[in-house]
Amino acid sequence: KAGVTQTPRYLIKTRGQQVTLSCSPISGHRSVSWYQQTPGQGLQFLFEYFSETQRNKGNFPGRFSGRQFSNSRSEMNVSTLELGDSALYLCASSKGQDTYFDGELFFGEGSRLTVL
């Protein structure tokens, strides 16, 4: 069973540019979550999508956005990049059917973004 796939794995951008990251969840999983990991702030929740609807959102500025497609694949976009956006962006998938946390989040290996 294939795991969560994130592309690209590494990318370098300059301040002011925008970036789009992609995530393919495990087959059958309908929930996709995104997290930002930095040495200073740790792992922070960005947003979660289920059946193309955003169900939950973290405390990030509007420059951070996401979407989910009908096949459950998800993308996140960061516009007007800042130096502080340099981080490992992790995608996680789960079945996500219930309001109650229904089980394991499976994480991908992340997309490492460097902003120069």
Place this chain on the structure above:
Amino acid sequence: GENVEQHPSTLSVQEGDSAVIKCTYSDSASNYFPWYKQELGKGPQLIIDIRSNVGEKKDQRIAVTLNKTAKHFSLHITETQPEDSAVYFCAASNSFQKLVFGTGTRLLVSP
């Protein structure tokens, strides 16, 4: 909102010793508490989890305890091995698939 504190930030043990990592959470509505292991260059991997209606759960050398009254939960690893060396994160959740993570514990197991 929820806040999770994790201690210690680093932990060094000898192979065969036990390791204990402790977390506290602030939101009494949190009902799911997973522990993740992250190895270098990889995403976090779930190693054990516990729900608020359970006080203790064990899986081979790993156990988790939860004290809802004190809002504490702990990870216990017995008979540690060098391959247990990694960063461990605790987390808490009270809403749709949203986890609030602790700051992580770097565990080093020396042969």
